[in-house]
Each structure stands twice: as C-alpha cells, then as structure tokens.
Amino acid sequence: MGIHLHGWEEEKLTQVLTAFLKSLQPTGTPHNLPRSGAVQFVGRANELHQLHTQLQQNNCLAITAIQGMGGIGKTELALQYAIAHLSDYPGGICWLRALEPDIGTQIVNFARSQLDLTPPDGLELPDQVAYCWRNWHPGNVLIVLDNVIDYEAIVSYLPPQDSRFKVLLTSRLYLGRSLHYLQLDVLPPEAALDLLRAIAGEERINHQLTEAQQLAEWLGYLPLGLELTGRYLASKPDLDLITLQQRLNDKRLAARALVRQESMTATHESVAAAFELSWQDSKMSDAARQLGYLLCLFALAPIHWQWVEQCLPDWDAEDLEDCRDLGLVNRSLLQRVEPGIYKLHQLIREFLQTKLTQFEQADEFKRSLCRVMVAIAQTLPQTPTKAQIQTLTPALPHLQEVATALKVWISDDSLIWPYVGLSRFYEGQGAYAQSLPWHKKCCEVVQERLGEEHPAVATSLNNLAALYASQGRYREAEPLYIQALDLSRQILGEEHPDVASSLNNLAGLYDSQGRYSEAEPLYIQALDLRRQILGEEHPAVATSLNNLAGLYYSQGRYREAEPLYLEALNILFNRLGENHPNTQTVWQNFVTFIRQVIESGQTHILSDHPAVQQVLTQLQSEGDSSSDRPSP
The missing domain is CATH 1.20.50 (Pheromone ER-1)
Structure with missing residues (x-):
C-alpha cells in the first residue's frame, strides 16, 4: 500500500515537495514599489494605455522609455502604471533606482527579499545577476529603471532576450534609437485645473477660474509646479489668485540647473519660480532653510533622518523635526518616503544647491556630512557579513557622493575611509570590478592631498595590492606590496606594526604562488617584529604564527608547523x-x-x-x- 518513489534522491524530493507546497499558498505579485506621493493622478489615461500597449509587444525583450523634462511626472506615471497592472505581472515588478551605480546589487537584493533566491557563494556580481534572471519566478515580469542618465551603464544588467520580461525606463534624456519611447508632455489644461482643484479646493478654483487658467498656463501645466503652487494656496486660505500671480511674476529665478534643455519640451522657469515662492515664504524659518542646505548635500537618494541628526548634533531634536515637517515637508520641498526616511526631488535639490553658494556655513555642513559618512564607512570590517553589507546599503549613494563631490571636505585623518568603505562593500560581495575604481581613487586622492610620503599612501597601496592578490593578479600586486613596504619603512622606521603588516602581506603573496623560499624570511621578520613591538601574547603574533605554520605545512615540514x-x-x-x-x-x-x-x-x-x-x-x-x- 502507499506510493513508492524509486530512484529519487532525498534532497531532490524535498525540493520538489517544498516547491509544490509553496505553489498552493496564496501569493500576490512580488514587488518593491515605492509609495506614491501624488494627491490625485490626473490627465494621464491615454499615456497609461499607450504604455501598456507598447510593453505588451511580443518582442524578445520589450523596452520602453518614458522621456520628458524634469518634474513632468515620469516617475509617477511609471509608478501608477505598475500599481494598476500588478496582476498582469505575476513574476514580479522590480523597481530600480538608476541614478545609483549599483544596479546589479539592487537586482540581487530584490531577488533575495522578494523571490527567495540565493545566488551561490563565490559568484561575482554580474554572475549573481545572471543567476537571478535564470531562476526568476515564472510569468510576465516588469523591470522599472527610474531616472536613467546613462543607458550604457545599465544595459549589461538588463534581463535576457525573453518576451516575458518587460523593461520600463524613465529619463530626462534621449537614450538612443534602439528603444521605444513614450514622450511625456505637460498636462492638458483641464487636467492641470483638476490637479489644482484637488489640492487647493474645488470651490476656490472654480470661483476664480479665469485666474486659475492663467496660473496653470504660467506654470507651463507642469505637474510639479502645479502641485507646489496648489499646496502654497492651500496653506494660505485668504490669498487670492491675482496676488499669487503677482508674487510669481516678481519671484522669477534664473538658475542654471533649471534652464530648459534643447532636447526637452516646455521650460523650467515656472518651476524655479514656484520653488523660490515657497523658499521665500515669510513664515519659513532660517533654520528650516539651513536644513534644506544640508539635505541638498546628500546624494539624490533616500535620506535616513538619523544621519541628519548626526550631522547637526547641537540642534534640539524637536526643533529639527519642526524645521523638517513644518518648514520643508509641508511646503512640498521634502518628501517623506516612509518612517524615518526622506528624499528631495531632483530639481529641488538642484535649486537648493544654487542657493547653497550664498550660505556662509556651507563648508561646515559639508564637513559634518563627510564626518557622518566616514563613521558609517568605518563600521564595515575588512570581510563584511551579508548583514553588515545590507546595513550599509542605504548609505552607499551618500558615501559615493562624499568620495567624489565632497572629497575636499574630508579631514586628512579620515581621507581614506570613504574609499575603503566603498571598496569593502563591493569586494565583500565578490564585485571586484566595482571595488577596483575605489581602490585606485583612494591611492590618487591620498597622494594628491597628503603627498607621496605618508602612511595613508602605504595603506592605500596595500589595499589595492590585496585586491589584485585576491583575484590572482600577482604580477600587479607584487610591486604595490613592495612599494608599500619600502614606504612604511622610510616613513615609520623598521620597528612599527605597519611594517610588520606589510612584510606579512608580501610573504602571503609569495606563499600563494608557491615561492616558499622568498616567503619564509618575510614571515619570520613579521613574526619577530610583532613579538618585539606588541608582545608575545598579542593576536597579531598568533596571526604570524599561523601563517608561518601554514607555510611549513605546505612544504611538508610538519615537525616545524x-x-x-x-x-x-x-x-x-x-x-x-x-x-x-x-x-x-x-x-x-x-x-x-x-x-x-x-x-x-x-x-x-x-x-x-x-x-x-x-x-x-x-x-x-x-x-x-x-x-x-x-x-x-
């Protein structure tokens, strides 16, 4: 009696049964869609239909790009489409932030958290991504890449040529002739009025309809400008539209970051004026403006509020919250993404950065942000765990911003740390190609700032050599290790722990190549030096003992090991x-x-x-x- 299965391995049978039982559980479309901040989504029904039609073409890989100027609602259209068509993509909807350089890491993180996929250990990042695509859940899949500025930078991470994968891009730029485009224009006049009605009140707009029509036209029917102006009206119930129009006319702003580009329709002038109108509100405190100056220094990515508090340790916590909530969020200058996490719109960030040049404490704020990001980078050990990598991931774009745009304001003592943290983040995931530029940048920046003869230069050379060695690129690693050793001896003298570390590193390189006769004296020197400087019972001495024992073991010298x-x-x-x-x-x-x-x-x-x-x-x-x- 009963069912007998012959020739099945226990592990295989367990996998099949697990998959079958999981298939019986009710599940929805896996996704990581951000929350929508729109008060009301109007005027885009045709675009939603056209977008769905383009994505359902039976090509090998359907790729559609929503193109339009900043603030026109590209991201919101993509988000509303994804929300409306969740059931059409049972294989999942993966939302990727294309402005962040780690697209591959985002894909792998989605596969881990939403699809329960675990790439095998030891794979480099591109191979991890390829594994995820091969093992993706069945059914149609939508991949959204928001804010693409460089198509070549993302193309290697796109899904395979499979008609079930649909790719949706948003971009302010024309990305090439190989893509299908949905050109997103400004809102129709009536839809613009509907948006103003939804935010400022239907009765108020209808009562001043002519002025409202003129206002919408002056704003260029741009969704972001309409929303900002509508919220400003909502905050001032006694303000009539004629007075508002006069204020807008008086507050025009010529900002380079907001000037119309030739490849885009409409203008940015009305949006800039709307920003200026909110920024110069007499009820907005100087402290709130200062907070805006700090926030625009962060990268264009979600900002954890705890980082802001760490940048401003002398500010009262409640006062800081009021600046955030009453000064910025209520004026739509800052968006609350989820509890404790906020973000600036790209154009608002650019607008604030033009204002930053007039702020006397700008350099102090830049140094504060660098200090906070350095502290975060220092939490990542040389061999980070998956949990440690996940913890650092939200700070990654801001750490990159510090390492590039704000490197001048990193203190000399901390100069290497943003680059060390970034290289460890990628190296810890086997993403050596992503780690290498940060190692090289570290060497370049340290030598430029501190000169050729500085301990940090030796450290950066050692780190770069270690990366090459871990990849088996011994010929490239050896001269760097030797250079680091010579430099350490020259600067620090013969009796210094860093010299012992350099000796140990070079010995390890020779050991890895089977060059035992060259490795042995270096291991012995490192051991003797550590005993002399650190004492007989120091863990670094144990490391040297272990390394030398391993060398003897490799040579069959068991009595000595x-x-x-x-x-x-x-x-x-x-x-x-x-x-x-x-x-x-x-x-x-x-x-x-x-x-x-x-x-x-x-x-x-x-x-x-x-x-x-x-x-x-x-x-x-x-x-x-x-x-x-x-x-x-």
Whole structure:
C-alpha cells in the first residue's frame, strides 16, 4: 500500500515537495514599489494605455522609455502604471533606482527579499545577476529603471532576450534609437485645473477660474509646479489668485540647473519660480532653510533622518523635526518616503544647491556630512557579513557622493575611509570590478592631498595590492606590496606594526604562488617584529604564527608547523576566546594539518601534546566529528 518513489534522491524530493507546497499558498505579485506621493493622478489615461500597449509587444525583450523634462511626472506615471497592472505581472515588478551605480546589487537584493533566491557563494556580481534572471519566478515580469542618465551603464544588467520580461525606463534624456519611447508632455489644461482643484479646493478654483487658467498656463501645466503652487494656496486660505500671480511674476529665478534643455519640451522657469515662492515664504524659518542646505548635500537618494541628526548634533531634536515637517515637508520641498526616511526631488535639490553658494556655513555642513559618512564607512570590517553589507546599503549613494563631490571636505585623518568603505562593500560581495575604481581613487586622492610620503599612501597601496592578490593578479600586486613596504619603512622606521603588516602581506603573496623560499624570511621578520613591538601574547603574533605554520605545512615540514599552530591557538584561546572567528579559523587550519599528517602516514612525528593527541584520536575514530570545534 502507499506510493513508492524509486530512484529519487532525498534532497531532490524535498525540493520538489517544498516547491509544490509553496505553489498552493496564496501569493500576490512580488514587488518593491515605492509609495506614491501624488494627491490625485490626473490627465494621464491615454499615456497609461499607450504604455501598456507598447510593453505588451511580443518582442524578445520589450523596452520602453518614458522621456520628458524634469518634474513632468515620469516617475509617477511609471509608478501608477505598475500599481494598476500588478496582476498582469505575476513574476514580479522590480523597481530600480538608476541614478545609483549599483544596479546589479539592487537586482540581487530584490531577488533575495522578494523571490527567495540565493545566488551561490563565490559568484561575482554580474554572475549573481545572471543567476537571478535564470531562476526568476515564472510569468510576465516588469523591470522599472527610474531616472536613467546613462543607458550604457545599465544595459549589461538588463534581463535576457525573453518576451516575458518587460523593461520600463524613465529619463530626462534621449537614450538612443534602439528603444521605444513614450514622450511625456505637460498636462492638458483641464487636467492641470483638476490637479489644482484637488489640492487647493474645488470651490476656490472654480470661483476664480479665469485666474486659475492663467496660473496653470504660467506654470507651463507642469505637474510639479502645479502641485507646489496648489499646496502654497492651500496653506494660505485668504490669498487670492491675482496676488499669487503677482508674487510669481516678481519671484522669477534664473538658475542654471533649471534652464530648459534643447532636447526637452516646455521650460523650467515656472518651476524655479514656484520653488523660490515657497523658499521665500515669510513664515519659513532660517533654520528650516539651513536644513534644506544640508539635505541638498546628500546624494539624490533616500535620506535616513538619523544621519541628519548626526550631522547637526547641537540642534534640539524637536526643533529639527519642526524645521523638517513644518518648514520643508509641508511646503512640498521634502518628501517623506516612509518612517524615518526622506528624499528631495531632483530639481529641488538642484535649486537648493544654487542657493547653497550664498550660505556662509556651507563648508561646515559639508564637513559634518563627510564626518557622518566616514563613521558609517568605518563600521564595515575588512570581510563584511551579508548583514553588515545590507546595513550599509542605504548609505552607499551618500558615501559615493562624499568620495567624489565632497572629497575636499574630508579631514586628512579620515581621507581614506570613504574609499575603503566603498571598496569593502563591493569586494565583500565578490564585485571586484566595482571595488577596483575605489581602490585606485583612494591611492590618487591620498597622494594628491597628503603627498607621496605618508602612511595613508602605504595603506592605500596595500589595499589595492590585496585586491589584485585576491583575484590572482600577482604580477600587479607584487610591486604595490613592495612599494608599500619600502614606504612604511622610510616613513615609520623598521620597528612599527605597519611594517610588520606589510612584510606579512608580501610573504602571503609569495606563499600563494608557491615561492616558499622568498616567503619564509618575510614571515619570520613579521613574526619577530610583532613579538618585539606588541608582545608575545598579542593576536597579531598568533596571526604570524599561523601563517608561518601554514607555510611549513605546505612544504611538508610538519615537525616545524605543529608547535607554531599550538602557540597560535594558545594565544587566541587566552586573548580572544574559543568562539572568536580568528580562533575558529586557526583551529580549523590545525585540524586540517593533523588530517594531512594522518593521510601521509607520518603520525609518528606528532608530539604528545594533549591537543594534538585529542584531534588525532578524534580524526582516527570513524564518524566522530567533534574535532570541528576547538577544545580548550
């Protein structure tokens, strides 16, 4: 009786059953759509229909770009389309921020969080992305890339040539002839009035209809300008539209960032004037304006409020919240994305940056932002965990902004840290190609600022060499390691921990290539130097002992390797404890060493040390895996 399955592996059967049971659970379309900030979405019904038609063409890969000037509503149209057609894309809707340089990381993060996909360890970022596309959930899929400014920068991350994948781009620019375009124009006049009615009140607009029509025309029927002006009206119930129009006429602003580009329709003049109108509101405090100056220094990405508080530690928390909520959010100069997270619209950010030149404390704010981002970068260890990478991810675009646009305001003592943090972020995910430019930039910036003979230069050279070494690019790594060692000796003298580290790094490079005769004296020098400077019981001494033991093990010099492993373990047990990652690593090296001695038939050369005999006995006992854990 019963069902018998022959020839099935247990693991395979478990996978099939898990997938079947999961398919029985009611699920919606997986997505990561941002929240819409629109009060009312009007005047875009035809565009929504046209967009859906273009995306449903049976091409190998349907790609449509919504093109139009800044503030015209490209992002909102894409978002409203995605919301309206969730059920048409059961395979998921993935929203990507194209202005951030880590498109591949965003795709992998979506696949992890929304699709339960886990790329195998050891893959570089492009291969992780390819794995995600191959294993994506079945059904039609919509990929949205918002705010594309460089098509070549994203094309390598696009889905494969498969008709079930639909790609939707938004951009202010013409991205090339290979794409299908939906040219987004300004709102029709009646839709513009409907938007004003929704925000400022239907009765008020209808009562002053002629003036409202003139106002909408003056604003160029641009959604962002209409919304800002409508909110300004809503905040001033006694203000008539004639007076408002006069104020707008008086507050024209010629800002380079808001000047119409030849490739775009309409103008930015009315939007700039609307920004200026809100900015010069007599009820807006100077403190709120100062907050705006700080916010425009962040990258064009969501801003966590805790970072703002850290930039302004002397400000009262409640006063700062009032500046945010009453001064900026209520005037639509700042958008609340979700609890504790805010963002500036691109044009508003540009507008504020033109104002920043008139702010006397601008340099102080820039230094504060650099200080906060440096502190965040310093939290990322040399080998970050997935959780640590995920924690840093929201700060990534702002860290990049500091490392590029604000590098002048990074202090000398902290100069390397934004670049170190960025390189570790990518290197920790196997994205070596993304890590390399930051290593190189670090070397360039440090040498330019601090000169050729500075310890930070040696550090940056060591880091770049380590990246090359981890990729097996030994010929490129070796001269950098040697240069770093010579520089450290020249600047710091022979007896310095950094010199010992450089010796150890160069020895490790030779060790990796099997150049044991060159590696051994360097390992010994590093060990002796660390003992002399740091003392016999320092964990760095244990590291040197472990490395030298590994060298002897690789050469079959087992009698010399054993006491070094034991000494290293003794230090680590006493100083770091049994469960520390460094202790665990050296213990596993020691166990591997004993196993190799057994396999080579040379157990007679092992000492009678209790730890040696314990591991030996355990490994020789069939089925006993207790040697996988250190024993004090």
